[in-house]
Amino acid sequence: MPRPLRHDLVDAATLEVNGLVREQGWLADRALERVLRRESRLYASERRAVAEAVYGLLRREGQLRWLAGETAFIRGNPAPAPAGRGGPGRAAASVEPATLYALFLARTGAAAPEAAAKRLGVPARIVTEALDRADARIAAVADPAERLAVEASLPRWLAERFLDELGAEEARALALALNQRAPLTVRTNLLKTTRDALRARLAEEGVAAAPTRFSPWGLTLDGHENAFQLPAFQDGLFEIQDEGSQLLALAVGARPGWTVVDACAGAGGKSLALAAEMHGKGSLVALDVDEERLAEAKRRARRAGVHNLRSRLIPEGAAAAEALADLAGKCERVLVDAPCSGIGALRRKPDARWRLTPEDPARFARLQAELVARFAPLVKPGGRLVYATCAVGRIENEGVAELAARSLEGFERMSVAAMLGTELAAALGAGGDALSLLPHRHGTDGFFCAGFQRAR
Numbered sequence: 001m002p003r004p005l006r007h008d009l010v011d012a013a014t015l016e017v018n019g020l021v022r023e024q025g026w027l028a029d030r031a032l033e034r035v036l037r038r039e040s041r042l043y044a045s046e047r048r049a050v051a052e053a054v055y056g057l058l059r060r061e062g063q064l065r066w067l068a069g070e071t072a073f074i075r076g077n078p079a080p081a082p083a084g085r086g087g088p089g090r091a092a093a094s095v096e097p098a099t100l101y102a103l104f105l106a107r108t109g110a111a112a113p114e115a116a117a118k119r120l121g122v123p124a125r126i127v128t129e130a131l132d133r134a135d136a137r138i139a140a141v142a143d144p145a146e147r148l149a150v151e152a153s154l155p156r157w158l159a160e161r162f163l164d165e166l167g168a169e170e171a172r173a174l175a176l177a178l179n180q181r182a183p184l185t186v187r188t189n190l191l192k193t194t195r196d197a198l199r200a201r202l203a204e205e206g207v208a209a210a211p212t213r214f215s216p217w218g219l220t221l222d223g224h225e226n227a228f229q230l231p232a233f234q235d236g237l238f239e240i241q242d243e244g245s246q247l248l249a250l251a252v253g254a255r256p257g258w259t260v261v262d263a264c265a266g267a268g269g270k271s272l273a274l275a276a277e278m279h280g281k282g283s284l285v286a287l288d289v290d291e292e293r294l295a296e297a298k299r300r301a302r303r304a305g306v307h308n309l310r311s312r313l314i315p316e317g318a319a320a321a322e323a324l325a326d327l328a329g330k331c332e333r334v335l336v337d338a339p340c341s342g343i344g345a346l347r348r349k350p351d352a353r354w355r356l357t358p359e360d361p362a363r364f365a366r367l368q369a370e371l372v373a374r375f376a377p378l379v380k381p382g383g384r385l386v387y388a389t390c391a392v393g394r395i396e397n398e399g400v401a402e403l404a405a406r407s408l409e410g411f412e413r414m415s416v417a418a419m420l421g422t423e424l425a426a427a428l429g430a431g432g433d434a435l436s437l438l439p440h441r442h443g444t445d446g447f448f449c450a451g452f453q454r455a456r
């Protein structure tokens with residue numbers, strides 16, 4: 001018999017994490033980790049309940065506040081943001097945290113409105129009134145952008161951009177899909193095993209897994225186990241990686257013996273996939289401006305049995321070109337997985353929507369274009385540069401790719417079929433020269449990539 005949840009402990013921890021995020025500007029995953037690390041008395045089921053409540057609440061916050069009458073929140077009229085870890089938070093809100101949480105419990109059916117109100121110590125009337133005819137009130141909003149923003153709990157500016165770029169039906173499908181929990185997808189480490197063998201090994205460890213639809217390396221794990229604790233993970237047989245991210249690495253087309261640069265390698269998610277494509281042979285150079293992330297990439301490489309990865313910390317600005325002079329014109333492949341708004345990854349980081357401002361996509365696009373121009377000279381004649389983001393939206397994706405096509409001398413855009421093969425490109429519905437992966441179409445996080453071949 002599963003132990004009943006101790007709601008008082010779960011609620012206190014949830015509210016504490018929420019407070020760190022909302023009032024002190026912490027990133028949700030960091031705040032959650034900190035509180036859960038301290039709360040050793042919570043059982044595993046209670047920890048999961050806290051995580052679900054924290055992310056669920058952040059995901060639905062805009063809608064819940066709107067229902068409670070705080071319409072300014074989704075319209076994005078933020079008051080001055082308090083400084084804090086992980087970026088700006090949002091100013092003191094008019095709906096109290098306990099009320100918001102009670103609304104969340106009642107709106108998701110986790111508790112009846114009266115029970116939710118009692119559990120959080122708020123007047124039942126506030127909860128019942130806010131949720132009275134909620135769906136009908138949302139459906140009756142006349143302005144399409146505000147209606148989508150409320151329905152999908154998005155900042156209004158983002159709903160408006162989805163509508164402008166995708167039209168009503170697709171914008172709604174995308175916005176709702178970004179609110180689903182992402183599946184737990186892993187990439188088989190082909191340096192150590194095969195996908196079938198990994199699947200059998202996971203079955204032995206009690207985890208059912210099914211092959212991913214598009215990535216030849218992927219498995220989707222049944223349920224949301226703590227995959228990091230599985231012996232198969234500790235043996236380096238797989239990495240946790242969204243299927244879309246796997247496809248981006250596949251589009252690079254790295255091969256054994258080559259020199260391959262992962263220019264924005266971060267903690268090495270894609271570098272490790274590139275290493276497997278290289279069968280561990282050749283030179284894989286992981287660049288980043290963040291030392292901690294590169295250190296994590298090195299740790300992961302050791303576990304994965306990757307021996308040909310060298311990391312290099314580079315300066316943030318134009319001085320990077322000088323620091324990379326030895327690689328100029330020498331690399332068969334260069335991946336620029338640029339910093340971006342992360343709008344495509346809202347399934348995993350639901351709080352990001354409330355941190356972004358309407359100016360962010362254009363700000364990132366300027367940096368992205370700069371990085372493409374900075375790293376393109378590393379590509380060898382005949383080689384390939386792949387530009388990638390986990391963003392959704394023209395400015396950061398096609399906008400940057402089109403600018404690169406115009407400004408990179410001696411480079412030609414490549415078709416997706418040339419990068420991924422005709423069959424896979426067709427299965428992905430990617431007939432042109434850009435791959436846009438979208439959660440409602442492909443079941444992946446939102447990703448983009450475009451390839452450029454350097455003339456021989």
Ligand SMILES: C[S@@+](CC[C@H](N)C(=O)[O-])C[C@H]1O[C@@H](n2cnc3c(N)ncnc32)[C@H](O)[C@@H]1O
Nearest residue numbers: 264265266268269270288289290316337338339
């Ligand atoms: C989208 S993340 C990379 C994710 C990584 N490729 C993966 O698959 O896990 C972008 C990375 O770009 C790095 N970055 C930011 N500015 C940079 C710059 N000027 N040059 C190189 N990397 C930069 C960030 O530190 C961050 O790690």
